Amino acid sequence: MINQVYRLVYPGQFEVTYKPRTINSDKVIIRPKFLSVCNADQRYYQGKRDASVLEKKLPMSLIHEGVGEVVYDPKEEFEVGQPVVMIPNLPIEQDDHMDENYLRSSRFRSSGYDGFMQDYVFMRHDRLVPLFKELDIHTAAFLELVSVAMHGITRFNFKSHDRKQTIGVWGDGNLGYITSILLKNKYPESEVVLFGKTKRKIEYFTFIDKSYLINNIPSDVEIDHAFECVGGLGSEMAIEQIIDCIKPQGSISLLGVSEDPVEINTRMVLEKGITLFGSSRSGRNDFVDTVDFLEQNKEVISYLNHLVTKVVTINNIDDIRHAFEEDQVSAWGKTVLEWKI
Numbered sequence: 001m002i003n004q005v006y007r008l009v010y011p012g013q014f015e016v017t018y019k020p021r022t023i024n025s026d027k028v029i030i031r032p033k034f035l036s037v038c039n040a041d042q043r044y045y046q047g048k049r050d051a052s053v054l055e056k057k058l059p060m061s062l063i064h065e066g067v068g069e070v071v072y073d074p075k076e077e078f079e080v081g082q083p084v085v086m087i088p089n090l091p092i093e094q095d096d097h098m099d100e101n102y103l104r105s106s107r108f109r110s111s112g113y114d115g116f117m118q119d120y121v122f123m124r125h126d127r128l129v130p131l132f133k134e135l136d137i138h139t140a141a142f143l144e145l146v147s148v149a150m151h152g153i154t155r156f157n158f159k160s161h162d163r164k165q166t167i168g169v170w171g172d173g174n175l176g177y178i179t180s181i182l183l184k185n186k187y188p189e190s191e192v193v194l195f196g197k198t199k200r201k202i203e204y205f206t207f208i209d210k211s212y213l214i215n216n217i218p219s220d221v222e223i224d225h226a227f228e229c230v231g232g233l234g235s236e237m238a239i240e241q242i243i244d245c246i247k248p249q250g251s252i253s254l255l256g257v258s259e260d261p262v263e264i265n266t267r268m269v270l271e272k273g274i275t276l277f278g279s280s281r282s283g284r285n286d287f288v289d290t291v292d293f294l295e296q297n298k299e300v301i302s303y304l305n306h307l308v309t310k311v312v313t314i315n316n317i318d319d320i321r322h323a324f325e326e327d328q329v330s331a332w333g334k335t336v337l338e339w340k341i
């Protein structure tokens, strides 16, 4: 068969390419149904990556957040029509001390390897996790982002000391929202405090215990641990504030992606004995944990639903560009693509 793959060829410009594929392989064939735009995709679309990175990675199909339906499974492990979440990380080896998403040999869709913007995606069995029926499909589109927060929290659990009275989250966007709601449910005894930039965005975080605007943090605020969910240039200021507010021997979980190196006050990291650790992407275990967690904590799904602010139907390449433009001007939440192309 000939598969149509929709690739970004230059910033702002998508083109269709035709890729011959055989259905006589061991891969499951998935029809993408709902996809969601990540900041990483926007950085490619807007040409915000370094010219050498764009030169190396493009042309490439974008999008690594998405759900689809099984069209064909040669092993018949999945039912035809079964809804599944697609895992964008593609490990080719195992290591007892490294998670699949940190192995330098792993590939990642929409970062140097074609993403989900295709007519059909050919996937290994272990790269798919079945969904349960109560999971709203628009929300499921960005399960990958939820799994990233889940992964960060799993690592936080074994890297941080046990006093978790107050956990600070910096970043009033998607990742900050998801991380805060997961923390609130996983650590119900902890006080989850949001540090945000915009009052109107902070108001969406109805489930947190306390919030501060970053330009008005009282000098006596203290936290045991922190999550940085900002990224970009803003992460420098966020890390500086975290180091100021955190109690000695607290942990800082870094999740935001910055294109340029950010300055960190290492003297105070040393003096306070802070544990700084970064988390990137997620693997199969995180997806399974996320789906299981949502199945057992269904009230969390309705909070996540609030992030679905735009659903754009995609019938052609112009619609893809339109969706990326709409996402760019969106003040809050996730843009979901209903994949009908």
Ligand SMILES: NC(=O)C1=CN([C@@H]2O[C@H](COP(=O)(O)OP(=O)(O)OC[C@H]3O[C@@H](n4cnc5c(N)ncnc54)[C@H](OP(=O)(O)O)[C@@H]3O)[C@@H](O)[C@H]2O)C=CC1
Pocket: 038, 039, 040, 145, 148, 170, 171, 172, 173, 174, 175, 176, 195, 196, 197, 198, 201, 214, 229, 230, 231, 232, 234, 235, 237, 238, 254, 255, 256, 257, 258, 279, 280, 281, 282
């Ligand atoms: N580690 C990983 O695997 C992953 C990392 N990411 C990264 O996480 C980051 C956040 O993603 P996402 O939530 O989707 O992006 P958003 O843009 O939705 O969220 C970032 C939010 O932080 C706010 N902000 C800016 N500066 C500060 C500050 N100093 N303190 C507190 N808040 C601040 C921004 O406000 P404003 O817009 O007004 O500036 C914005 O609301 C990005 O860099 C993204 O690439 C995303 C997915 C996975």
Ligand SMILES: O=C(CO)[C@H](O)[C@H](O)COP(=O)(O)O
Pocket: 038, 039, 040, 043, 064, 108, 110, 111, 112, 144, 145, 148, 257, 280, 281
């Ligand atoms: O969004 C992400 C995971 O969900 C990561 O930020 C993304 O994988 C980083 O990739 P790149 O190096 O291409 O920016």
Ligand SMILES: [Zn+2]
Pocket: 038, 039, 040, 064
């Ligand atoms: Zn992403």
